[in-house]
Amino acid sequence: MRSRFSAYALDKSDYVLRTWHPSTRPPAVDGDPGLRWTRLHVLGHDGGGVFDAEGTVEFRAHYVDGGQPGVMAEKSRFVRHDGRWVYQGPL
Template identity: 85%
Template sequence: MRSRFSAFALDNSDYVLRTWHPETRPGSVEPDPALRWTRLEVLEHSGGGVFDAEGTVEFRAHFTDGGRPGVMAEKSRFVRHDGRWVYWGPL
C-alpha cells in the first residue's frame, strides 16, 4: 500500500500498473500535473500475512489539487498473484 502511494506521488505509473491485478488493471494511468499526493494514513488492515492469499487496507490519501486540499478514502483489497501482492480494487 505504501509503495503504491509513493508511486502515485512520484508519478511512477509503471510501478502502479505492475502492482495492479491484471483482471482489474486499467490500460494506463495518466498523471495529473495539478494533483500532488501529500500524505497517507493507514487506518486499518487485515490479512496480508505470510500465509494469507488476500488482505485489506483502509486508508486516507491526502492531496492537493490545484492548490486545494482534499482526501481520498478507500478500503482496498489486495491479493497474491504470481507470488506477489497486487491491488485488486476497492471493497
C-alpha cells in the same frame, strides 16, 4: 499500499500498473500535473500475512489539487498473484 502511494506521489505509473491485478488493471494510468499527493494515513488492515492469499487496507490519502486540499478514502483489497501482492480494487 505505501509503495503504491509513493509511486502515485512520484508519478511512477509503470510501478502502479505492475502492482495492479491483471483482471482489474486499466490500460494506462495518467498523471495529473495539478495534483500532488502529500500524505498517507493507514487506518487499519486485515489479512495480508505470510500465509494469507488476500488482505485489505483501509486508508486516507491526502492531496492538493489546484491549490485545494482533499482526501481520498478507500478500503482496498490486495491479493497474491504470481507470488506478489497486487491491488485488486476497492471494497
